[in-house]
Amino acid sequence: MTNYTALRTTMVDTQIRPSDVTKYTVIEAMLAVPREAYVPSAKREAAYVGEHVELTKDRVVLDPRVLAKVLDELDIQSDELVLDIGAGFGYSSAVVARMAEAVVALEDDDSRAEDAQTTLSEQGVDNAIVHVAPLTEGAAEHGPYDVILLQGAVEQVPDAILAQLKEGGRIAVLFVEGALGVVRIGYKIDGEMNWRFAFNAGAPVLPGFEKSRAFEL
Secondary structure, three states: OOOHHHHHHHHHHHHHHHHOOOOHHHHHHHHHOOHHHHOOHHHHHHOOOOOOEEEEOOEEEOOHHHHHHHHHHHOOOOOOEEEEEOOOOOHHHHHHHOOOOEEEEEEOOHHHHHHHHHHHHHOOOOOEEEEEOOHHHOOHHHOOEEEEEEEEEEOOOOHHHHOOEEEEEEEEEEEEEOOEEEEEEEEEEOOEEEEEEEEEOOOOEOOOOOOOOOOOO
16 A cells, blocks of 8 residues: 655655755645645545656646745745635645635636635645636636646746736746746736746646737738
């Protein structure tokens, strides 16, 4: 029988801590949340390998290092409301829920959303709700949000998403730029977005977050 608790500790010690993740809240959450519960059952053995776990061809559970580094940069506080876009089966939302006041987990697939809500409930995560809608639309009725994060890469962020960020709020985005992916943290100041570089990472582009291509003959 697989000892997932031991694998989780090893993940934190060999993948998370060496990646300059220092905030105690992030370390504690990654140690506490059973990643294996939030991946397809056939892929549980791969939950702690240290790479993305594929859900579909363009949707993944992010590499734990990438998620941990994003959360370290965002520094989520216990009184904050967070929108988690592309939450999949709910792993990232369960992790965030240990830091935030509440989390809205956005998922565009009814079946996945139902599984996520069931798993979150079974795991005792009572401050996260799963909202079903196109990922590009966000969940405006629950916002505005102190923090927004996306579980995948983008070529562009829809204005509808940025509009749901509170003044003074922040968003973590993995932009695809050529061969490299770049995580940037955006801060809304006087209604405008100000971006700073955080680190390099890669992930599939979330459906709907591609740049619109100009028609060419």
